[in-house]
Amino acid sequence: MTDSAQLVEVFKALANPVRLQLLQWLREPERHFPEINEVGVCVSHIQAKIGLAQSTVSAYLASLERAGLVRSTRVGKWTHYQRDEQRISQLIDVLGHTL
Template identity: 45%
Template sequence: MNQELNPLNDEQAVEIFKALSNQTRVSILQMLKDPEPHFSPEAHVIKDEGFEKGVCVSDIRSKIGMSQSTTSQYLSILQQSGLLEMKRIGQWTYYRRNEETIKLFEKYIGSKI
């Protein structure tokens, strides 16, 4: 199933640019690119269960040093822009990068900007 993904439209790209307009949100994406070096071995980093590289909200909050509400808001903005995926497992909420959207955004920048 190597089907071509639909390209981003200008409105979707603008939402991504808005999400990336904050250094902490950019840092979250950078840490989630390869979570194991950025989070302690005790962190809730999923290695299987179909959500590899997912990191628990509480571990992200601890790493960025912000309140729970600010962390949740930043993660929500990144998710709404399509840059993050979220999954609830039991009582925990995990986030990981949405690599498909990131590739589409790279393609958008390369072809439109």
């Protein structure tokens, strides 16, 4: 994927205020969620905090994952999410060089 295509995907993901809010909460998960572990925050805790249907929250998180902003880890039947700080840093560098 080209740098421009990567940035377009990121901007699409961040254009939705709820997805942006999710990414902000995941920046400091211990502050925003009652239970976190080494693999991230369980989607059920994210869904409870945001108050949207589980399918909607999952779709939003999948969009953030496609953009390279979060990573998911399956633990049994649950999916946990955390920010991909390394990828976010790379995207910031690409943004700086592209614009």
